[in-house]
Amino acid sequence: MVNIIWVALAAIGIIYAFFNGTIEEVNEVIFSSAQDAVALTISLVSVLVFWLGLMRIAEKAGLLDKLAYVFRPIFTRLFPEIPANHPAMGYILSNFSANLFGLGNAATPLGIKAMHEMKKLNNDSIEASRSMITFLALNTSSVTLVPTTIIAIRMQYDSMAPTEIVSSTIIATFISTIGAILIDRYFHYQRQRRLI
């Protein structure tokens, strides 16, 4: 999919430039935008190093586990098919806390472990279980406290208030997560009704 998007954008752009007479602009932007991307990456380094460094401290101090503990009661309701002290629940909670702190790289392996455990609970079926779909719905709506990458990009382009989007992002994330849970529940009950 990403291959198609990538080629289509460049190909349509170049062909359109032929007819639109903008080939000069296109020619110029190919090199200047590549340079932009490098400058952007350098500004990303600053924020990522700081944030990942700080979050490593949070991880070592056990803050992530603390957070998982706080969210446990909500999650046992969200995943009624998983026994409260099953390892799957632990992995789901740590995946969620890692995402909350913007630790995407740490969250992914935990999420995969959670999926493994949920597959075991589902008798190793190749079909997605109810808990798996709920878990994916939670992950795609991504609950993040601090959108670090976006803050870095805003800084790079001289924002007067790079972090002013933190509250809007948290609220939007919250709404989309609630939405994801409701949609997931709706489809689940609809399917159950059909089976009866």
Add this chain to the structure above:
Amino acid sequence: MLVHISNWIIPLIILTVLLYGTFKKVPTYETFVEGGKEGVKMAVSLLPFLLGMIVSISIFRASGALDAFVNLIDPVLSIFNIPSEIVPLAVTRPISGTASLSIATDLIKTEGPDSFVGQLASTMQGSTDTTLYVLTVYFGAVGIKKMGNALKVGLLADFVGIIASLFVCYLIFGS
């Protein structure tokens, strides 16, 4: 009000982590450096992805094709008071993380980070994840062949996220 809260969130998180880490006797500075190294690796490994995508999107914009597309859909979207510049981002967000990040970057650069479109793009990019990526990675890793409703649920949740971003940005930043 909410803008002020935004300014407080990050310093408060930093303070909490540093004090709690010290309290738990974590070697804070050394741990910070260790974690920071991962940040360098992450940014560097992101470079080729971002560079490729940003060049492609810049070509699309410089040719005038992007403006033509935006002008085409503008009459419909202006009825709902939606800035049409945001549509390419909304469409690619669930499909590709780097493509949408590059589009968001392009919007922040051309429209300005503190413009309404810039704030909206930032919120949209930050508030949802790439559904297709999440599905492929998680289902792929454990060999799930039948996805059930997962894709439908994920895409609908993205739609809710996009509408929520619009709504929240109008409320907080106005225009």
